[in-house]
Amino acid sequence: MVTRSEHIASDILFEWLLRRGDTALILGHRVSEWCGHAPVLEEDIALANIALDLIGQSRLWLGYAGEVEDKGRGENELAYLRDAWHFRNVLLAEQPNGDFGNTLMRQFLIDAWQDALLEALKSSADERIAEIAVKAGKEVAYHLDRSSDLVIRLGDGTPESHRRMQDALDTLWPYVGEMFVADAVDEAMAEAGLAPDPQTLKPGWEETVAAVFKQATLTQPQSDFAHKGGLTGRHSEHLGHLLSEMQFLQRAYPGATW
């Protein structure tokens, strides 16, 4: 099967694939931290399953990234043997779980973005990207159904659940801007017809989140201040702590396998 894109320099494609794979991996790891701690059994199971989907998606992206890089690194080496400054996930994905409401709000903001991004990637000129997008897009659409439903139920719930959801939205809002910023990598990908310019995803995303927040009786913050840096490897201190747990086994026992 011809999969390797001929349309772009491999270092740019590699960088872009890491952004996809790392965002799914880091969010998946964060969600997995709830395993055994969720407020009710059904939510515990749901969170664990969502984490599994995200880690599965990450394997597809990082597997392809490793092939494009062509230096003998596969999905495992990329996930477990890089340090924080080599990760390319959006900062929103690495933010701590906080309470259940904060976790759901983070999930909803990212799901709505991924849903729009993967939909656009289905028509990528790179067939490997397109097929991963089709596969991951189905799962993300399902996650978005769930996170929207819970944001509405808790936002339009009790005074306490409403307060927690509004607090979560206010806390996380400064991290949404990074999802829609285009840099040289995005421009090259868009130029080659491989991926959309992230800025073009914003109107659809805004429409989705505004409709859900209206039903949820939540007030969308007006500020457009945006923390940036995750996509180029400048992370918050939270990522280092996350990695020290996620990568513990490979750090303590290099080369360990099942």
Add this chain to the structure above:
Amino acid sequence: MQVSTDTVWQWLSEVPDPEIPVISLTDLGIIRDVSWDEDTLVVTVTPTYTGCPATSVINLDIETKLRSCGIDDLRLEQKLTPAWTTDWLTAEGREKLRQYGIAPPAEEQAQRGGGTDARVARLTGLKNLVVACPRCGSQNTEKISQFGSTPCKAAYRCRACLEPFDYFKCH
């Protein structure tokens, strides 16, 4: 002498799904192709969900079955396209699921899409899925959780017979 691919399909139809053993891998619709590449038997498998922990068990079960049938030279390949949806489940597989107590996927639901209006209507809960109870057939059921005992199922409850049940979710 090479056995026919029809025979191999028959063998594979005897391999149960590791998580829902009442249906076979061929009922589930995840075997995409069986072919010979010279002397090597190639079986192409598509994953149900990207993170499905059963994927490696399924591959092992296929290999074990085929080796027990005398195939020594075989290769498993993964294929993502076209992506698996519950529409790939056979009619027989659906009926086996129902008898086992798992509501089969609502057929037309696997196709998503529609424009922004349809998406917003779905996300804001204006459109709900009707799932019939596999035990008593009542459509008076409610969703308890979008995820159930495995990544491919959701948890429901029947308001008529009061029994909880699994629903094989649609993607």
